[in-house]
Amino acid sequence: MSWVGARVPRTEDARLLRGRGRFADDVTAPGQLWARVVRSPVAHGRLRSVDAAAAARSPGVTAVLTAACLPAGLAIPVRLALQGIDLSSYLQPVLAAGVVRYVGEPVAVVVADDPYAAEDGAELVDVDIDELPATLDAKLASAADAPRLFAAGNVAADFTLGYGDTDAAFAAAAHVSEIEIQIGRHTGVPLEPRALLAVPRWAGGGPDRDGGLDIYGMTKVPVFNRDVLARMLAVPAGRIRAHAVDAGGGFGVRGEFYPEDFLIPWLAVTLRRPVKWAEDRAEHLVAVNHSRQQSLTLAAAFEADGRILALRADVLHDNGAYCRTHGITVPELTVAMLPGPYRVPAYAGRIRVVLTNKTPCGTYRAPGRFEGTTAREQLLDVAADQLGIDRVELRMRNLLRSSELPHRRALSTLGTDVVLDAGDYQGLLATAMAEADRLGLASQARLPPGPDRSRGVGVAMFLEKSGLGPQETADIELDETGAIRVLAGGTSLGQGIQTVLAQIAAEALRARVTQVASEILEAAEDDLVLDHGTVSVRGDPESRITFGAAAAAASPPGLRARGRFDVSHMTYPYGAHVAVVEVDHGTGQVRVLRYLVAYEVGRAVNPALVEDQLRGGVAQGIGGALLEELRYDEAGQPQATTFIEYRMPTAVEVPPVDVLVCEQAPAPGNPLGVRGAGEGGISAAGAAVACAVRDALGLAGGVGALPLTPARVRGLAESATGSSPANRAGSQVRPASYEESR
Amino acid sequence: MKPAPFRYHLAGTVPEAVSMLAELGEDAKILAGGQSLVPMMTLRLARPSDLVDITRISGLSYLRAGLDGLRIGALTTHRMVETTRDPAVLAGFGVLARAARWIGHYPIRARGTFGGSIAHADATSEWCLLAVLLDAQVVLAGPGATPRERTVPAAEFFCGLFTTAAEPAEMITEIWFPRPSRSAALAEFAPRQGDFAVVAAAASVDIDSRERGAACRSVRVVVGGVGSVPFVVDTGAVAGLPASASTWREVGELAASQIDPPEYADGDAAYRRRLTATLVARALDEASRQ
């Protein structure tokens, strides 16, 4: 049996399911203090003063930190710098000084004996702000005469990626289709909000700067965060130890370097006491990176037979109040990945990154691809209907053929050239449609719906990206006791990396242990059996040696190896989603009845984990497509600050999800052939659901906006001509029939 | 999300609870299931000085159906109403058991109380709507040398947004439904299972089935989510109209034309009006099938 590819149960589960996990808020230190961040209650204003006197007198309060206590100019640096764009004018200070730019921006920190006293004290910090008008709409903010949030202007970046002569292609086109779509503001919601514990270490006699610092809870990119912190605290990086702990999901938002990642360690060092901070959910929803909010205008030029000649995109990206660690990653990926798996001879994608008085943005699972795929796949459905071509067939005609791969696009993203590596996009879509048919998705869509309801099918094809470390070093060691240790830099965010690394290590070790044992036992490698830490000769059970003894016999004793992997190109997984929905025309509610994801992952190290990644992604994607939205009122007050308003889907809203994991096209760029599997469940969920709703309502144009809230859907249902469920023509997507129509 | 400081008191009896409330003053609050009060306290939207815990008072958790209708003790949980198998309750008041599933999630229904819902007076609350629909009486105990008891009709009990006719030192002990209603139903819409309704409609119908095609004698409709208190629809002259889908739709439109829902977000008021039309028609349809 091969370990790579096996459905091994998660090695993490025995510990986590017994309640033995150690999440950030579980870690405590003797004598710790609790921090509470005081946040701006207004969206925009001049900060006149922060008066901490009353707070400092509050029972249990030890200290109050304001910007006045800190060296000036401390700001959160960009982790991913791209396209040579300088964002230094837009960085977030660790504590607002002078101006506040969003509700939730840290202005002070209260430290107390317990979290209750800290929260009581935080209420007493008197923050005096001269309110300024809030800018909440990216389009208005991007206008030349808009009030400036920063001296440098409100548009942090404005650039175009692309290639070929789009103007000529559009001029010569037989048909042009256009859509506009707004993607709502969403965020990742890990089970545990952020939490940090900073413990100053004892150098001699007492804790001090020279002793250094232990930090718990920086789970995701601990090495980068440690280095940033060291620079900001002006201590050698070696003095800081960042301990990753268990995390119930990261989704891109958790584990980045935020203001608190400086403030809490700074307080611990200054107060010489361990300081703990555990974000609550109301805080999380205004403080952690938001994501997704974009307004996309797309146009495609077609030949009469449906072949794409060119694609244009204009993307307005609402980045909130500052540029944080991800810089322009999300908008850059949106535009760079927008042509997707299709043959697009000419392309121009313009992106404007606009600042507004809302929570700053960063990445959220499938950054840029959720947004871009939603827009592109809506456009293709609209175009197919206008051209009179079956929607799946239109995609078939435009997907790059395997003979056309590798396919180089003259643009770059994340600092790498876009070279679509290998695969069979048409084959994947055909497989997905056949599977949808076999599972009865299409026939379910054709079943008569309930009264005042209609059904629809949505099909969306997508291209993903993954695999860019860009480097990793790993150590493996089999010692004389037979224990095996694997050391790697990746952190566990709940995705099962521990299990997967063990599987890969087991596969590699088997070869090496067999080789050593074969020399010692003087038997052919093929005759050896490995079982429970022992190697024995088949048919001669007396002839055996433990792993530990084999390791001891090696010279020098112990088997160990180090490997380093560098990569300059990404992998490009790809797949298709099929959604069947029912729309209640009376209430505007959309129910997802069935869902299929077919995803080419190159190689599944553990298929069970891949399937669960995809299912989880679909659930999040349905949330983004139908329910979740971080809305603001006209004054810039966030309207979703608890789970009552930020509507994550529950088990009732998520249908059974069928998953087809394909391993037909190993990635050429790495020895395992893996393509990545974490984001394929969410990338096209907005697209498939939007396409299905459009189908159910019989819309001529696109759906216009995500999430498709009941009020929006009811509005769409009323505006659709001839959309009364009774007299609407049947679904145009015929999963069974694409073969005939080809 | 930690509450502001407060003092906690445990009451053993109703008289003890109300005299504690009278002594502690206006900022003291009763703690029942805690499913509305505690979330508001953790968000510091409610900052009671004192909590008087009534959950240990015995004898306030019951559903009693008899000749004078149905009496529900204040500490009866939503879950007890949902799972009752008592034929006397189900015969005349089945709508209560059927509607209970709309309230929150299982853990909320297992802790939240009938009295707490009525006292909290959320205008979309299923119990508040049904109390008005079915002409329930709210039984209140007040402090005094000889503890007094008074009864307020549900329609008068809800006075405004989360405000009731109860005095600060009064406690709800019972909700009394004097009159059974077999043909009643509640239809509502929430974006997710377990959310508070955006709009909820409770309806009862009285149908004369001796006539050919069955005709309406009367209908009653109460709508939640469109104002600060449950809204009683003026259903006009329905007597004699056929008990059919077209009548239900007409009453739905009538209801939609009478309400003036708040504009929480863009287009929201218009949406709530359409939702009202839909849900009133659906509630009437379901009620007519009971």
Ligand SMILES: Cc1cc2nc3c(=O)[nH]c(=O)nc-3n(C[C@H](O)[C@H](O)[C@H](O)COP(=O)(O)OP(=O)(O)OC[C@H]3O[C@@H](n4cnc5c(N)ncnc54)[C@H](O)[C@@H]3O)c2cc1C
């Ligand atoms: C996520 C969520 C979803 C929910 N969804 C719904 C829903 O769909 N429909 C719905 O109706 N409710 C819903 N609820 C609220 C729930 O039903 C509460 O249980 C109910 O509103 C209050 O009852 P309680 O016993 O929990 O009261 P508490 O929370 O303890 O008290 C609520 C208020 O009533 C007062 N009070 C309580 N008992 C008495 C009494 N006997 N006399 C006088 N005053 C009293 C308290 O002082 C307090 O002001 C939801 C709650 C949550 C958290």
